[in-house]
Amino acid sequence: MDDEMTLRIANCSGFYGDRLSAAREMVEGGPIDVLTGDWLAELTMLILAGNRLKGRPGYAPTFLRQLEDVLGPCLDKGIKIVTNAGGLDPAGCAQAVHELAGRLGLSPAVAHVTGDDLTGRALDLVNADTGERLDATPLTANAYLGARPIAAALSAGADVVVTGRVTDAALVTGPGIWRYGWGPEDLDPLAGSVVAGHVIECGCQATGGNYAFFQDVPDLAHCGFPIAELRADGSAVITKHPGTGGLVSVGTVTAQLVYELGGPRYLGPDVVARFDTITLADDGPDRVLVSGVRGEPPPGTLKVAVNYLGGYRNTMTLVLTGLDIEAKARVAEEAVWARIPRDAFDSVDVTLTESGLLRITVMDADQRTAGRAFSSAVVETGLASYPGFYGLTPPGNASPYGVYWPVLVPAADVRPQVFLNGKELPPTEPTPTRPAPDAPTARPILDTLAAQPTPDTPDRSVASTSTGTPVAGTSTDRPAVRVPLGRIAGARSGDKGGNANLGVWTTTAARYDWLAAHLTTATLKELLPDLAGHRIDRYELPSIKALNFVVHGLLGRGVAASPRLDPQAKALGEELRARLVDLPADLYD
Incomplete structure (x- = not known):
């Protein structure tokens, strides 16, 4: 494929804490057009909120450590940088990029995207998965924005684009819109870019990392990060730089496609990508072509990641060895609850693992109850419990924990803002959406959307809940x-x-x-x-x-x-x- 016909988008981070050398490896390892990185797992937003409460940055500082290695080379080579490392403070992250650039003697055009932060707004806090209503005060509330603000920033000349909470795939779809000019009606190309983004968003998981058949992966210790060679029709070749460890195969790409997936209709703010229309094909060593993806109009809602403080938790782990493991576990529990009643806590979870670990986790609104009162009760049983008693956790205080609570808001109620070098750009046009049916809770909206087939695509998305009786291919007369x-x-x-x-x-x-x-x-x-x-x-x-x-x-x-x-x-x-x-x-x- 002619280089002019592809947009080479490289990933250098799959989570907050990924390999710091990856950005340099991707910039130096071969030609790329865009360098992206994903820092924002659902848990990361809660971590950043905790950091902010302690007076630390609300963005991912590890991004700046990577950027210091590559900002100059990226500017020299015309490589665009797109990241969601802005977290809860994209403006602060953009300012930090300017300050870093100044120390390096560089002058990049830096854009940042806001509008995702809905904290403090009156939200309908119905859980999009369970239909339950939250009666706590959100600590954070961030809508998953789409790709068009990123495209607008790149079109305005940005060298670096920093966002807060956007969909993971938007880091690939945004550059695709910028390069190829896709409009909201270009559903299939948009859907293809979403699939490509989903594949590379988790870094080395697309190139042999965490792969079921790991023994087939060469030099996993030096696994290369993935690249999506995105084409104008939305198809993409997934590959990696030559000479790096790892493997790109139909298997490794399939493994990432099914990761953190719900139904075949992958809902997003730019498009609904049909994962049941994907075609995968070998395209040479460490190259897999992803094509054929169909798209549908996006729903009229955006998902919002709400986090709130749930209380305090504590875990004590005991080791059970030798004979009569289950009986020993019962004795251990009885001894603990004799010292502090089980019903003293808001919730209790007791798990006996196959390897003989007895984990007792308690959660409560009161820090003292879940803290020393609990852990000391466990320690007190040390000489009056099962034979071979020993633990893996010392007595300690309870720690606060947060709860992730997904809700939906009308897409029209969320208006992204794009700033380039501190100056706001004209607003992007909202993406046309499929009207959402009336529903009393969020869940029926999702179910209804997931139940709408595309006319010319067979819908085998949901299988019946079978009783497991023998069916075709499992008859008893087949050896x-x-x-x-x-x-x-x-x-x-x-x-x-x-x-x-x-x-x-x-x-x-x-x-x-x-x-x-x-x-x-x-x-x-x-x-x-x-x-x-x-x-x-x-x-x-x-x-x-x-x-x-x-x-x-x-x-x-x-x-x-x-x-x-x-x-x-x-x-x-x-x-x-x-x-x-x-x-x-x-x-x-």
């Missing part, structure tokens, strides 16, 4: 072998607020047919009994040979408030892959 599911299927899992997402994919049409028939929600609950009490939505993505499950409420009230040892459900996919299934022998290699 079978009992093997871990992970021998023929990959998986990746993550968090979506209080819900967990679990994506599972395989490599051939025959294997996918078996997987889609066999892995029902009922079977999933049999394989992972911890999920039995949760509502699970199941979605089919046959174009990429994948299934996606959304496990509602598994993470409680979100990552910061989750009592799970794995609060972001990162390991859920690997737990599933280790479970034994009866696989038709002809599908096993």
